[in-house]
Amino acid sequence: MDPPTGPSLGPHDYDLLVIGGGSGGLAVAKEAAGLRRKVLILDLVAPSPRGTERELGGSSLNMDSIRKYLQQASLLGKAIQHCQAYGWRLKEHVCHSWSELVEGVQEQLKTRSLELKRELKSAGVFYLQARGELVAPHTVEVTGVNGRKRRLTAETVVITTGDRPQYLGVPGDREFCLTSEDLLSLPHPPGRTLVVGGSAEGLECAGFLFGLGLPVTVMPQPDLLPGFDQKMAEKIENHMIVSGVDFLYNCSLAKVEQTEAGSEEVVSGDSAPAPQQASRGRLRVTIISPEGRTKQEDFDTVLLTVGRKAFTSGIGLECVGVQCSQDTGRILVNESDQTSVDHIYAIGSVQHGRPSTTGLSVHAGTLLARRLYRGSSILCDYSNVPTVVLTQLEYASCGLSEEKANLTFGEASVEVYHSYYWPLEWTLPARNKNSCYVKVICNIPDRELVVGVHVMGPNAGDILQGFVAAMKCGLTKQQLDATVGLHPGSAQVLSSLTQTQRMSEALMVRGNC
Template identity: 85%
Template sequence: MDPPTGPSMGPYDYDLLVIGGGSGGLAVAQEAAGLRRKVLILDLVAPSPRGTKRELGGSSYNMDNIRKFLQQASLLGTAIQDSQKYGWRLKEHVCHGWSELVEAVQEQVKTRSSELKRELKTCGVFYLNAHGELVGPHKVEVTDVYGRKRCLTAESIVIATGDRPQYLGIPGDKEYCLTSEDLLSLPQPPGRTLVVGGSAEGLECAGFLFGLGLPVTVMLQPELLPGFDQKMAQMIENHMTVGGVDFLYHCSLTKVELTESCTKDAVSGDSATPQQVSRGSLRVTFISKEGQTKQEDFDTVLLAVGRKAFTSDIGLERVGVLCSQDSGGILVNEKDQTSVERIYAIGSVQHGRPSTTGLSVHAGTLLARRLFREDSLLCDYTSVPTVVLTPLEYAACGLSEEKANLTFGEASVEVYHNNYWPLEWTLPARNKYSCYIKVICHIPDNERVVGLHVMGPNAGDILQGFVTAMKCGLTKQQLDATVGIHPGSAQWFTTLTQTRRMTEAMTMRGNC
């Protein structure tokens, strides 16, 4: 192994060495290289327990792209149905081809990974497909794919190894269950699927699979969309339930195993296709909320029970980098610095901070400027916009209604809200009350907007501009003074008059 050599700006082999190819790590490397620093990225990622290969860009970047592709595949199925109300005549029965989707998405991910490597080379970042392990505050032991080792030094080191899906630690979970990153490794449709976990990742997968016409059951463990506004989470759940997704509440999965019939077919050399062999192949055992042990058969079990920072096997303990015992995430200060000087962490490997691809890129860029341009601007980890790519998309920025009430007190919080009906939904007569917006304001601070929530088509794109306004101190009065664009859904943010207090008062009067 011969790592890139050449002069650096100081007494080290590199000015910056990044362990991990996550989106934040790529951003800090590219920005540092643009500032004429010598930079090396080490990225050797093991496949998932199911053997799925991980590409350069990290779990968040690649999975974000895949999430969008899968959501679009689901939405196109609905659009085909709607198209007949717009005068389109379908000449033949329309069906979905799983293998075509899988091939197209996998090819796109590989292409983007190759593009990232070319971009790194163009901007002067050295890249090695190798494992990095800290052996000193400025020293990393590099092991290539052939097992050859060499030590390299750097003035500053950034950890950007990202996170990995968690498993439940029950019999059969790693042997027979998938995670979201394994979904597109299936050569055939997953069939009847049990999604374990009510995280954003779980609901997105459930919505996508159901949108393709597959039967889906979601087993919530332990709650729905933890960390998100719970009233919005309940609306998403209602929408999916009405659409036909089944939910299991207060259940605990205890075991996943192959059924005897499936094992017999596989051993006897049955000539059925792989899809037929997998039908009903997994038997799940779970405990209901009443304490009863139950069993049910599924074709696929997909785990979406959270993610954990990937901090093992990179030498953090050896050099004294402190991590959370609960999450495994690296403890950092407001400058993204770890407990060891000149060692930093970026992205989902951090403990206790929100994690999105956009945030990681932003934080990585600012870190490089602080290190090598003497800037002082810190990344703002509050009011981070995020989107859940369920079939009915949900985007949010700022505080949830529950967090606002807890922070300021209910008397100091005003919540403006309303349902809306996208114009394009009127011809196919889709549900008039599915889409919803909510603006949360802090009354004593001139009704400053502290939370924005929207559920509907293209919710993430709708919210983006309002996020900028929030960072500038947006108030409800300014929002009301904004001219809405008609026809369009974003204009509903500028016309809200109904408050939560008004709605609750009308409900109480209706019950009298």
Template identity: 80%
Template sequence: MDPPTGSSSEDYDYDLLVIGGGSGGLAVAKEAAGLRRKVLLLDLAAPSPRGTKRELGGSSLNTNSVRKFLQQASLLGKAIQDSQKYGWREKEPVSHGWTELVEAAQQQVKTRSVELKKELKRFGVFYLSARAEIVAPHTVEVTDTNGSKRRVTAETLVIATGDSPQYPGIPGDREYCVTSEDLLSLPHPPGRTLVVGGSAEGLESAGFLFGLGLPVTVMQQHDLLQGFDQKTAQKIENHMIVSGVKFLYHCSLTKVEQTEASSKDVVSDDSVATPQQFPKGGLRATIISKEGQTIQEDFDTVLLAVGRNANTSDIGLECVGVQRSQDTGRILVNERDQTSVDHIYAIGSVQHGRPSATGLSVHAGTLLARRLYRGDSILCDYSNVPTVVLTPLEYAACGLSEEKANVTFGEASIEVYHSHYWPLEWELPGRNKNSCYVKVICHIPDHERVVGLHVMGPNAGDIVQGFAAAMKCGLTKEQLDATVGTHPGSAQVLTSLTQTQRMTEALKMRGNC
């Protein structure tokens, strides 16, 4: 929809101009338009270095949807194996078709992007696929896809440009490596894959590909799942190692180059997929070990998951004095999501020091529009935000990690209740006994208020959602114990926790555990 000429007020073309079409930007634009404000949304995400196009919708659509599709593909493969114990007989050998997955997922992303554009039109938001740069207070230069430029003005600006995968700056990184954003743009299965980085993005990608029957190596450069509970992260790592994922520790990737390797047959895992033929040519990764030894190893795909950079470097923030963190490049904001410039706000992963999650961005964007245009005073609460990591054993958390709780309150003031459990649906096929795990972290002086809750197992994200609401209301361990567990179901384990971590450690000291 082309924005009309003319002013929404005496001084400006628009009441609100949103730069960025991710979940937070879409939310604030739609809510403001619903409150009868004149809104322009500008979004033109550049393709990845490998040419992967990014659709309207930001990481919520382009990354999170793909994550869920890949997780489901992997889980279905495991379910096929389990199905035999439930009486299902397969007439033919089951194999996985990469092309079919890619085509279906790409079509779904495109369809959802078209729906988002229709939704913006229905709300009355003016949308342009164009690049935006702030050139003066209240003034943005708009560059459309054919290169033509013009300037528009707005009373209020919202920055919601999100972030994008980081590249390590080594020879061959942009030419030959991919990120999780590129996975479903590959025309053939990734084959033998090196995943660089132990971030959530890295472990998820490693788990997805291994679940499709592909050999995967994870090169861990720092702590796994930094910012998450480290004892739970270690359990995820152990589960992946036992399953067959290879890990390299304390290594650095220094170069990736193309080789003239011959075609390879990749043997599938547990008959989920049949051996697949990969095209000629491969990649040689040069790796330096902690001891300084140089290792060269060949892979079909090198996937980078070494972090994400905020998309804030080329939108004119310096021109008007919007302050950013020198360390992260992310925008400094106050409790009202307001930047150092009064009429400019920031939402989502561009904010410095705030958690990043799609649901949080939507919530924050909606509340911001209501404060601006409805007179509301409710601020977004950035504490106790539930999050999920789609590793082979799904991991979801809300609140503090054990490490953070100990630093915040002191180890003596924290009680950690925990338990392993075995989902009932896993018992018949005899799968992964006692791999699933929960822990509840309580602040003892505050009536054992629950300050952290962690679940590792099937559907962990859905399990944690309800407990997140309870934690917002000040959930205590006594109230948790008084809750009736749903049977049969895995979540009930959280309502009957009696073993504490101190008790477990004491038993280990005595040799009884």
């Protein structure tokens, strides 16, 4: 393993060295290389405990793609159910092929990884599939896939190692449970699945699997969508329950055992018998009820979605004095994304106390490179960051949750405008009229400044995007009301909100609602 050589613009081997191939790292590297700096990316990520390989681009970029593909697979199944209302007649029985979905998605991820490597090369970024560890100021020990080591120096180092799924530490979790990144490594459909955890990825996976016709049970640990608006979380939960997803509340996972081993697919040669399909194993799960009683249930798959942990251990942060939060293990940074060591920066989900999305990491990485090498002073704005939960009924939000707004400004200063809406395309198949919902949270004393927008419905993320730009410009409720709605689109509901939660609650008290 020989790192690329060549002159840098300073006394070090590289002007910029990025540890980790996450979306923010790719962005800062390409932008810096475009500004004629010598840049190296080190990215060697070990497989998951179940052996799933990780592609270049980091967990956020690759998992975002997987999330969207899986949501679309589920939505297509729902569309087939309702197509007759639009005059379509199916000539044959429709079924889903798990193996074809897995093959297609995995091929797309590999193609995307190759494209990223070509982009790096075209931008002039050096890339090594190697592990980097800080061993001294400005010095990184590089370990290649063959174990060979070499030390390189860099004027500036950026940490973008991302995060990894967490395990619960109960017997059998690493041996028999999957995480979201392992789901598409299964050679067979997951069957009856227990989703442990009510995080965004947990509800997304539960909705996707249920949309494929598989029985799903969700066991929150303990809350649904922690960090999100809790009234919106309840609406998503209600939609899933009405659809048929089971929930186990206030329970905890104690143990997972395998009662029946599965088999992998056997590929035959020309003269061998026909290939045998892979078969699922069987898992027995020990669950502790709210009353402390123990019960056991059998599942085909147990999926852990109990949060993610920053990958900050083993890269030498303590050796050079980079400070991390004792509670989260994430790196402490200032407003410039700079760590406690002047020449070391951190981008993305390794940062402590900040939101993390793929788009935000790319934006932050680009701005960091411009501050370092173009004399820019523009900082990344970590407020009003949009996010989307790709459940079957999509949920997108930007700004404050209702709980956070009440805590920040006081309930008397917060007005919440809200409405259910019925997408026109849902009317012919008579889909549930009271599922889709929006609310706009305003700070009354500050000209009813819009401090939070929440949308639940088809394509919620795309609907929200334009309103994010408006919020960046200081959108008020008066300006929102003055916006002309685009008919017959669903987004127009946001420009015609007249009912507040206070009004709705008063009507309920009087028995008029």
